[in-house]
Amino acid sequence: MNNRPILLVEDNPDDVELTVMALKESKITNPVVVARNGVEALDYLFGTGSHAGRDVSLQPVVVLLDIKLPLLSGIDVLRRMREDDRTRRTPVVMLTSSDEREDIANTYDLGANSYVRKPVEFEGFVSAARQLGLYWTVLNEPPGAAR
Amino acid sequence: MPLRRLTIRQKLTGIAMLSSFTALVSASIAFLAYDLHSIRQSLARRILTDAQIVGFNSISPLVFNDAETAAATLNGLRAEPAIVAAIIRAQDSAAPFATYFRDGPPVPHPAFPAPAVLGPVFAADHLLVSEPIRFEGRPIGTLVIQADLAEIRNRQRRYAGIVVAVLAGSFVLALGISRLMEQSISRPIVRLADTARAVSAQKDYSVRAHGAGRDEVGLLIGTFNQMLDQIQRQDSDLKEAHADLERRVETRTRDLAAANKELEAFSYSVSHDLRAPLRAIDGFSKAVLTDYAPRLDDRGRHYLERVRAGTLRMSQLIDDLLGLARVSRRELVRKRADLSDIAGQVAAELRRRQPARKVQVKVQPGLVAEADPHLLAIVFENLMGNAWKFTGKREDARIEVGRQADGGAPAFYVRDNGAGFDMQYADKLFGAFQRLHAEADFEGTGIGLATVQRIVARHGGRIWAEGRVDEGATFYFTLERNP
Numbered sequence: 180m181n182n183r184p185i186l187l188v189e190d191n192p193d194d195v196e197l198t199v200m201a202l203k204e205s206k207i208t209n210p211v212v213v214a215r216n217g218v219e220a221l222d223y224l225f226g227t228g229s230h231a232g233r234d235v236s237l238q239p240v241v242v243l244l245d246i247k248l249p250l251l252s253g254i255d256v257l258r259r260m261r262e263d264d265r266t267r268r269t270p271v272v273m274l275t276s277s278d279e280r281e282d283i284a285n286t287y288d289l290g291a292n293s294y295v296r297k298p299v300e301f302e303g304f305v306s307a308a309r310q311l312g313l314y315w316t317v318l319n320e321p322p323g324a325a326r
Numbered sequence: 327m328p329l330r331r332l333t334i335r336q337k338l339t340g341i342a343m344l345s346s347f348t349a350l351v352s353a354s355i356a357f358l359a360y361d362l363h364s365i366r367q368s369l370a371r372r373i374l375t376d377a378q379i380v381g382f383n384s385i386s387p388l389v390f391n392d393a394e395t396a397a398a399t400l401n402g403l404r405a406e407p408a409i410v411a412a413i414i415r416a417q418d419s420a421a422p423f424a425t426y427f428r429d430g431p432p433v434p435h436p437a438f439p440a441p442a443v444l445g446p447v448f449a450a451d452h453l454l455v456s457e458p459i460r461f462e463g464r465p466i467g468t469l470v471i472q473a474d475l476a477e478i479r480n481r482q483r484r485y486a487g488i489v490v491a492v493l494a495g496s497f498v499l500a501l502g503i504s505r506l507m508e509q510s511i512s513r514p515i516v517r518l519a520d521t522a523r524a525v526s527a528q529k530d531y532s533v534r535a536h537g538a539g540r541d542e543v544g545l546l547i548g549t550f551n552q553m554l555d556q557i558q559r560q561d562s563d564l565k566e567a568h569a570d571l572e573r574r575v576e577t578r579t580r581d582l583a584a585a586n587k588e589l590e591a592f593s594y595s596v597s598h599d600l601r602a603p604l605r606a607i608d609g610f611s612k613a614v615l616t617d618y619a620p621r622l623d624d625r626g627r628h629y630l631e632r633v634r635a636g637t638l639r640m641s642q643l644i645d646d647l648l649g650l651a652r653v654s655r656r657e658l659v660r661k662r663a664d665l666s667d668i669a670g671q672v673a674a675e676l677r678r679r680q681p682a683r684k685v686q687v688k689v690q691p692g693l694v695a696e697a698d699p700h701l702l703a704i705v706f707e708n709l710m711g712n713a714w715k716f717t718g719k720r721e722d723a724r725i726e727v728g729r730q731a732d733g734g735a736p737a738f739y740v741r742d743n744g745a746g747f748d749m750q751y752a753d754k755l756f757g758a759f760q761r762l763h764a765e766a767d768f769e770g771t772g773i774g775l776a777t778v779q780r781i782v783a784r785h786g787g788r789i790w791a792e793g794r795v796d797e798g799a800t801f802y803f804t805l806e807r808n809p
Contacts, residue, residue, distance in 0.1 A: 193606035200613065247598045276601040279594060299604045299641035300634075301612040 184210040186239035188220040188256065189274075190248050194297070197304060198243065198274070205309030209240060217251025220244070221259055224266050238269050243311075244291075246275045246282055254285055261290045272311055335512045342504030343497070350496055354489045361485065365478055369408065370446035370453060373473050376406055377457035381469045384414055384459055388423065388467050396424035404428070408473040410452070414459070416467045423467060451475055514543045518550060531558035586655070593651045600644055608637040639771075646773035649704070653780050658698050660785075665693035665702060665738060669727040672706045676714045685717060690728035693738065695805045701781045708774040709740040709801050715770070716744035716763075716799070735804050743798040747791075755791055778803075 185202070189195050195213055202211065214220035220242075222228035226235040242260070246253040253273065260266040272293040273286045283294050295311065298304050332340070380399055387396035396414055403409045403426055412426040425431070446455045452474050459467040521535040531554055535547045611630045615622070622630070666689050673687040687710075695702070710725060717723035726741040745763065747755070754760045756779040761772040778801075782789045785805045793799035 191602050191606075193609070194602060197605060197609040200609065275598070276605070277594065277597045279597060297601070297605060299601060299608055300638060301605075301609040304605070304609065 182209055183237060183240040184212045186212050186214060186220065186223060186242045188214045188217070188242065188244045188248065188253065190215050190245065194245070197301070198308065201301070201305045201308035204305045207308070212239065216249045217253065217256045220256050221251070224260065224269075225263065235265060238266060241270045241272060241311075243272050243274045246273060246277060246286070254282075254289065257286060257289045257291060333512075334515055335508055338508035338512055339501070339504050342508070343500060346500040346504075347493070347497065350493055354493070358482075358485055358489065362478070362482065365481060366448065369473065369475075369478065370448075370455070372406070373409065373453060373455045373471055374446055374457070376403060376409070377455045377469055377471050380412070380471075381457040381459045384424075384467070384469060385461050388414070388416060388459060389461055393424050397426070400424050400426035403471070406473075408477055410472050410474050412469065412471045414467055414469050417465050419467075511543065514539065514547060518543075518547055522550070525554065531561050589651065590655065593648055596644060597648050601641065604637050604641050604644075608634050611637075643771050643773070646771045646777070650773055650777045650780065653701065653704065653777050654784075656701070658701070658784055660696050660698060663695050663697045663699040663702050665695055665697075665706075666691050666727075668699065668703050669693070669706050669710065669740075672703070672710045673725070675707075676710065680714075683714070683718070683723070684721075685714060685723040685725060687725045688727070693727070693729055695738070697785055697805045698781075701784070705778050705781050705803070706740070708778045712770075712774060712801075713740055713742035713744060713799075716746075717742050718744070720744060730802065735806050737802040737804050739800050739802045741798065741800040746793040746795050746797050746799045748795055749793060752791055752793070756789065 185207075187195065187198055189198065199211055212223060214223055219229065222230045223233065224235070224238070224242075226233040244253045244256060248256070251259075253275070257271055257273075260269060260271065270292045271290070272295055273282075273291045274295050274297060275282070276297050286294055293311075295307055298307060329337075380403060383399045383402075384396050387393065387399065400412050400414065403412050407428075409426075410428050414423045414425075415421075416423045444456050444458060446453060452472055455471045455473070457469045457471070458465050459469055518535045521533060525531060525533060534551050534554060611633050615627065615630050669689045673689065676687075677683070677685075706727075710727070713725045714723075717725065720743060722743070724743045726739075728739055728741075730737050730739055756775050757772075760776075761770060763770075779789050782803045782805070787804040787806055789801065789803040791799060791801045
């Protein structure tokens with residue numbers, strides 16, 4: 180089983196805790212790296228700023244990306260990831276509370292792999308996280324794993 | 327060329343020419359006629375005088391039967407060139423006593439007609455004068471003189487030449503004069519017509535016609551200019567009003583766009599930010615329920631469950647409100663919508679969600695409308711969802727979807743035999759958050775019918791409802807573009 184980290188880009192500490200809780204409840208054991216805004220997420224992915232010196236050959240197994248973020252929005256982060264060879268194929272799941280049609284269309288156009296609306300009900304959250312985790316960490320062979 | 331196709335200048339010239347020509351011709355004819363008459367009279371008088379003199383001088387030759395002297399006397403008539411022939415007859419004798427011929431005796435000898443009357447008689451080409459010759463009161467013979475009319479004809483010819491020359495001269499003169507005169511009338515009229523044409527072609531109401539005299543044309547020009555004043559004033563008023571309207575529309579459009587943008591930002595932020603705390607409330611309540619289960623008694627658990635239920639309800643409210651806002655913002659795309667198909671799909675979805683319910687759903691086939699199919703799906707989801715919900719307490723639940731065509735525009739309807747409502751509150755049905763039933767009896771946020779009404783209104787249609795408590799409700803709606 181792949182044990183590379185999951186990158187969670189989320190500014191709301193409640194949602195961070197709930198997501199971690201839901202992942203744990205779904206028996207997903209990959210370490211979770213949390214970025215509080217878009218800039219921090221890019222720093223982690225490209226080994227810059229506060230993450231300078233990180234081994235960027237180790238890319239996360241999946242990025243759970245909120246849309247509404249301080250500094251750089253999730254859509255901006257997604258665009259930058261898809262422009263860079265190192266992260267072009269990293270799976271990205273848009274994890275957001277919005278179900279605005281425009282957002283969904285935009286993120287798919289930019290190359291998001293999936294779009295999940297965070298349900299209010301915690302059980303729904305857990306089951307969504309479980310499906311996500313299973314899919315991206317177990318069933319889906321990420322592009323980097325072949326090396 | 328018909329008269330009305332002539333220009334005013336041509337007409338004026340024509341009138342002047344025609345009247346001067348008519349006057350001149352009638353004057354000439356009158357003068358000619360008078361002259362002809364007087365010249366004939368003077369010729370007749372002259373020949374008569376000659377006849378009287380010769381007749382007197384012929385008395386003694388006749389009495390003494392001296393034909394030679396008579397002929398010599400007649401020969402004296404040579405002094406009058408008009409006289410062609412003269413003859414003396416003795417009384418009661420057919421043969422002539424003496425003759426005279428200006429151009430020699432004709433062959434054969436002309437038969438002098440004996441005029442029926444004495445005195446001068448005009449024929450077509452000659453004049454005959456008969457003079458009785460008397461001696462001591464007794465007629466002893468007759469003298470007949472024939473004169474030709476060459477003199478009169480020559481004179482007539484000369485006169486005709488003069489008349490033609492005078493006519494031609496005066497025609498040219500009249501033409502010149504009338505040209506000068508008609509310009510004073512036609513020039514202002516032509517200028518007025520040019521001005522009117524320019525105004526009409528260029529829509530320039532600032533030009534004015536010039537040259538106002540005191541005559542009728544001057545009056546016409548003055549009135550025309552006044553009319554232009556009024557038109558110019560009205561035109562500028564109209565342009566001003568139009569520009570004002572345009573400005574207002576622009577302002578309103580800008581305001582509307584700003585309001586729309588604000589609404590969009592608002593609903594975006596609602597859908598993101600309002601949901602996050604709800605997730606926290608529900609998620610951590612759930613965490614307390616599971617992680618601290620041993621320390622919670624039944625009441626504690628009940629309270630936490632109520633917190634979670636409230637959270638879910640709030641989440642549903644937010645979703646419904648966003649749906650209502652989205653319905654208003656979404657662009658309306660009209661196409662041929664198969665309403666029977668849409669209603670059928672909604673019914674199937676309702677059965678899928680609650681397979682245990684026994685509900686008889688009847689959808690009239692062939693219901694079509696020019697409408698937005700996506701928005702119409704929301705209409706049927708709400709109306710049929712309501713019907714499904716409010717028949718929940720009946721064993722023989724029935725939902726009917728159809729079209730009613732009697733009188734006026736066709737109205738689509740969704741009918742059920744559920745809880746119904748009191749018609750007294752019918753006007754409250756379509757307001758947001760208005761509910762006619764207790765939450766405990768039938769759940770709901772009270773936003774569905776407001777959403778339906780918004781969709782129907784956006785199609786230009788109308789929605790209304792009929793119902794009776796415990797007997798069911800029918801919701802009608804139309805979708806015309808121009809009701």
